[in-house]
Amino acid sequence: MKEVLYRKWRPKNLNQVVGQEHIVTTLEYAIQQNRLAHAYLFCGPRGTGKTSTARILAKSINCKAPINNQPDDTCDICISFNKSETLDLIEIDAASNRGIEDIRNIKEKIYTLPTQSKFKIYIIDEAHMLTDPAFNALLKTLEEPPQHVIFILATTESHKLPLTIISRCQRFDFKRISIETIIAKLNQLCVSENITISNEALQLIAKKSSGSLRDAENLLEQAIISYGNSISETQISSFLDLNTNNSEVDLVTSLITKNISEGLKIIIDFCDSGGNVKQFNNQIVELLRTITLAKAGVNTAQIYNQDIQKHIIKLANLSKLESLSKITKIFSEPLLNNNESNSLNLELAFIQCHSLIHKDSNQTNIIQENHNSKNPQSNQQNTAVVNEKNQNLTPAITTEKNHNSKNPQSNQQNTAVVNEKNQNLTPAITTENWKTILSKLRKKGSRFDLSALLRATTERKIENNEIILTYSHASHLERMITELEQIDTKKIFNTTFSQVLGKEFKIVHTTNVENNKNNHHQLKSPLVKAALAKGAQVLDAKEISNE
Structure with a gap:
């Protein structure tokens, strides 16, 4: 043998x-x-x-x-x-x-x-x-x-x-072997074995091997068995089930130029022609990675041929580095790589990325309203215009109109302009911040879980450097106050809020007035009064329908 x-x-x-x-x-x-x-x-x-x-x-x-x-x-x-x-x-x-x-x-x-x-x-x-x-x-x-x-x-x-x-x-x-080194080694092997093969074909094999010389040698041997001693780039592309029409380049071009219909048509046509969706997605990810590297200033000349490389530079110039990293991550999701025939996941990923790029391009830069206005008195109130990219800052800060009209200079100085470089304004409790706080306080507390108690809040807002937490029922408020009587628990609670929001606040705990009225009404029940007389405690109060 x-x-x-x-x-x-x-x-x-x-x-x-x-x-x-x-x-x-x-x-x-x-x-x-x-x-x-x-x-x-x-x-x-x-x-x-x-x-x-x-x-x-x-x-x-x-x-x-x-x-x-x-x-x-x-x-x-x-x-x-x-x-x-x-x-x-x-x-x-x-x-x-x-x-x-x-x-x-x-x-x-x-x-x-x-x-x-x-x-x-x-x-x-x-x-x-x-x-x-x-x-x-x-x-x-x-x-x-x-x-x-x-x-x-x-x-x-x-x-x-x-x-x-x-x-x-x-x-x-041991490190992964570079593409150039693998190509050089395969060239030596082909000369010794009297195999005729182009450098472009060897480059496809080297890229497919992911830095493993043994994998590259195995792929080359399979190609020799399939096509004999003379092997072309087209044969290697067919053997590796690669897309030879540069459909991935056309697809990414449609994505970056926001042509959603053309992009979806490319995916559908590729699948209808019997292409391997998993391999196609891998090629898309590799191309997006190269564009991202080119945008970051990395030399990527050795990865693709000269014509495609020029197109990659153009796409990089049309894109933002943040958007490229996000869409590359979306196309890299494991679910996409587990399906070789159905194009649905690839189509959904394309639509999601298109929406993301469209959203990023429509985001307005943060500006100061009437900052350069010749008539400062025309500004009736101070407004903080918030860039949609900054999720950690409050939507607006408003001061009294009379103060602005009396003092125009103060009007200009107090105009709160919030941008990515200004970290001194009051942060808001965004959904992301709230999830982080709940995660950090999970399983914290001596008797009750602080995270569970915070989930019982119906409103969370920041006013005058105070965080106001409104609880749905008085029982939840009482439990939280009981927990915060413990010095260690209170320290953990306050530190978590200040770390996530980037600033220290006074935290005020309150309850919903309407719910309190209902609770007091329910406490008048003879059955409840009898239980309280026996030493029972009210843990929660809920309205029970008579239907």
């Missing part, structure tokens, strides 16, 4: 490891100076060379006649390592050997000396899959292994490893 490309062209020495120069250099120095660690931790995304580097390191430190800190690949040890015939290299798949018994088995065997090499190397792949008891059993061995043993742990999810394990290892973080 023919060997697959990624195994056939797996690097044999550190010089052949691509995209990880920072790691290769450090390991070469360690070998040269004979300053080897007893345990290594290789972290990073899939297909970036973790296991390959671990094998090369094991071979390099055991080679009998290394050349410039690289294995010579001619001695009997190097040959046995290359053929995986040595007994001194033990690879363990932690995904299937993850229990404490497997670790105990290792501990029993590590004291056996190497058969022919200087060091016995244990490579534990997918180390994050080990169980907690297995990690605990490994701790002491990992900290003080025998002098002839070196552990190399490889994982794609280092955050799942206990800190006690990480601290006992010398850690190396």
Whole structure:
């Protein structure tokens, strides 16, 4: 059976490891100076060379006649390592050997000396899959292994490893391999395999692989099997189920230029032609990301061809960075990526983004009414004009007309102009602020939940540096007052409001007058009076219909 490309062209020495120069250099120095660690931790995304580097390191430190800190690949040890015939290299798949018994088995065997090499190397792949008891059993061995043993742990999810394990290892973080590096490596591979393929086709493969060289080599091999030794860009686009008509560019153009009908028509036509909606959405997200980066001043010339790049610059100039980030987030929603045939979610996302851009473009800048007026007395009252973008400030601040008419200079000075740079005005309790306050006060309180009591308020307003909270029933007010008698609770309560609103206020608690009247009427009931005489307490009062 023919060997697959990624195994056939797996690097044999550190010089052949691509995209990880920072790691290769450090390991070469360690070998040269004979300053080897007893345990290594290789972290990073899939297909970036973790296991390959671990094998090369094991071979390099055991080679009998290394050349410039690289294995010579001619001695009997190097040959046995290359053929995986040595007994001194033990690879363990932690995904299937993850229990404490497997670790105990290792501990029993590590004291056996190497058969022919200087060091016995244990490579534990997918180390994050080990169980907690297995990690605990490994701790002491990992900290003080025998002098002839070196552990190399490889994982794609280092955050799942206990800190006690990480601290006992010398850690190396493998990064995703750049598109340019992947293209260069695939070019070398194609030359060696006598494959004719354009750089544009290789670029599509490299972008699809998301920084994984192994994925890129697998995709290339599938394309070779499908189309032979001569492969075109069109064939790769068809193979990867990519949209070759630049429909994503037309769609984003329609979105930014606010042509909603044209944009929806592009989506419908794409789906009617049998296109993959999931892949189409991925291309839209990638394009929006590139436009966002271009708007932020990042060089994106290597991502698309020259014609599309010019169009991207134009779209970036027509857009706001904030709007671009919002619509990119909308198109990145997981629900969109879970459907490959139905276009409904994509259409809804387009409409939502169109509305968002239209709203942002219609927002007026904050201005000062009559600020430059030649006749200051014509301004009858001071008004704070609030920019719709600023949700944390009060809608308006009004002063008496007589004061303005008597003092025109004061009229100009006291005109409250609220903009994004002015943070000193009184903030309003917006819906977003209120939700934040409720979230922070959830499960706070000695007897009653402060968040639940605040949800019983019917009105919340700010007047004269006072927050007035109106409760629906007197019982809710009484409970809140009881809670705030506790010094710690009151401190938490007041601090939460001041942190969210950005200013300290005096908080006034009151109740609805009409509800109080109903409550007093209900308390006159003989049944209620009898219960109160027995020591009962009124927790709530509700009107009961006789229907």
